[in-house]
Amino acid sequence: MHTFWIGLTGLVCLSMSHAQAQQTVSASHVQRHRLRASVAPPNVPGPQAPGLSLVDLTPIAPLGPCAPAGAWPWDAEYTPDGAYLYVSLFGGYQGSGGCTVLKLNALTLAPVARLHVGESPEEIVFTLDTGGAVSEMYVTSSSASSVTIFDSSDQVVATVPIPERPGGVFGTAFPFGLAVAPDQATVWVGTGEGRVFAIDVATHSVDLARTLDLGADCGFGRIAFVGNRLALTKTTYHANWMGSTASLVLIDPAVPAAAQEVLLATSPTSALYPSPQDLALDPSGSLYVAGFDMGPQVYVVDPLSATVSATWNTYTQPTAGKFQ
Known part of the structure; x- marks a missing residue:
């Protein structure tokens, strides 16, 4: 198993x-x-x-x-x-x-x-x-x-x-x-301030023209390629630091306007800051996401439909989910 x-x-x-x-x-x-x-x-x-x-x-x-x-x-x-x-x-x-x-x-x-x-x-x-x-x-x-x-x-x-x-x-x-692109020509790096940069493997330099900018109010955890799309674990912070929203973004670096975002968890107060930190891809193509303040569960995301297909209870404490 x-x-x-x-x-x-x-x-x-x-x-x-x-x-x-x-x-x-x-x-x-x-x-x-x-x-x-x-x-x-x-x-x-x-x-x-x-x-x-x-x-x-x-x-x-x-x-x-x-x-x-x-x-x-x-x-x-x-x-x-x-x-x-x-x-x-x-x-x-x-x-x-x-x-x-x-x-x-x-x-x-x-x-x-x-x-x-x-x-x-x-x-x-x-x-x-x-x-x-x-x-x-x-x-x-x-x-x-x-x-x-x-x-x-x-x-x-x-x-x-x-x-x-x-x-x-x-x-x-x-x-x-x-995350390394499937063609091994680019290494993408996510930041804590809402941008994802492309490092050209041949020149060892950042190609600023290819930067993906999802906004200064967010940051990223681990990222991975699913086919030609980047899967980004994204935390969006609310105004006045009143909580945050956890989501998974699926984006083709060549067509960033076609990005899809999957909502995972949100909090309107400063008591909790939902923040996805890690993800894993299984052989069937499903993505598994876990993070802080997202509840004691792992989120299973179908990248083809860009939906949460299941949540798995981890039976951990505290119930807010203080793990990644």
């Missing part, structure tokens, strides 16, 4: 039984480390397979001058060949964030390398060559307002600045979600 595990920053579909899952993971561990899971390729059994293996990253000191006391893992991604697992160590928010992506041996989970990036690294994606191997790795650094690009040998080849809106006061656009 497929079991969905939801941590504070992650939603992933695993092929295992409930009994297997209960033997290998605890909710307190997932919540303490905020680690988003990545599904291992089928040829990688893992040291405790079948099931999940847990790695305590707390003792691993982040690299660089902005190293905080705790690691605070954010994203974890396997390479396509299953040889390595890369984990971004977010560390903390602006002014106290980490600067490290940790490379682990996928079989032993032993650290192989510590890669230096900008402050508060979050999302990790890979572009692939024609043979399906890693060409480059892209990492968003939220507090540094940049994307660091590594080659297949883990060497930095570029640091791409992500522009803040004119008049911004934070010094960063808070880049977060990354």
Whole structure:
């Protein structure tokens, strides 16, 4: 069966039984480390397979001058060949964030390398060559307002600045979600201030002419391609900070005017701020979305009809849904 595990920053579909899952993971561990899971390729059994293996990253000191006391893992991604697992160590928010992506041996989970990036690294994606191997790795650094690009040998080849809106006061656009276009020619990056930028893979630069601007009153969580369309987890903040609306936007970057928006949850008061943070695509094409203040449930979205096809109760507390 497929079991969905939801941590504070992650939603992933695993092929295992409930009994297997209960033997290998605890909710307190997932919540303490905020680690988003990545599904291992089928040829990688893992040291405790079948099931999940847990790695305590707390003792691993982040690299660089902005190293905080705790690691605070954010994203974890396997390479396509299953040889390595890369984990971004977010560390903390602006002014106290980490600067490290940790490379682990996928079989032993032993650290192989510590890669230096900008402050508060979050999302990790890979572009692939024609043979399906890693060409480059892209990492968003939220507090540094940049994307660091590594080659297949883990060497930095570029640091791409992500522009803040004119008049911004934070010094960063808070880049977060990354998505690689199906043709591998563009990497899209969503920000916390309502814009999605296109990074040209050939030039390692932002193509400002292709920017998608959905408004300064919103921000994005994780993003992904569904066919030729981008799926954007969107939070729209209401006037005077009186709550927010959570939605999923489906947009073809080539035809942005034809975008569709799926309403998920809303709040008219400052007590709750519904905010979708993570999404996962299953083999059938359905999208699964979870986030903050959206209730103890996962939303299942049919991208073809742009509708919520189901909601799955997670039976978690608090009932407002304080998880991603």
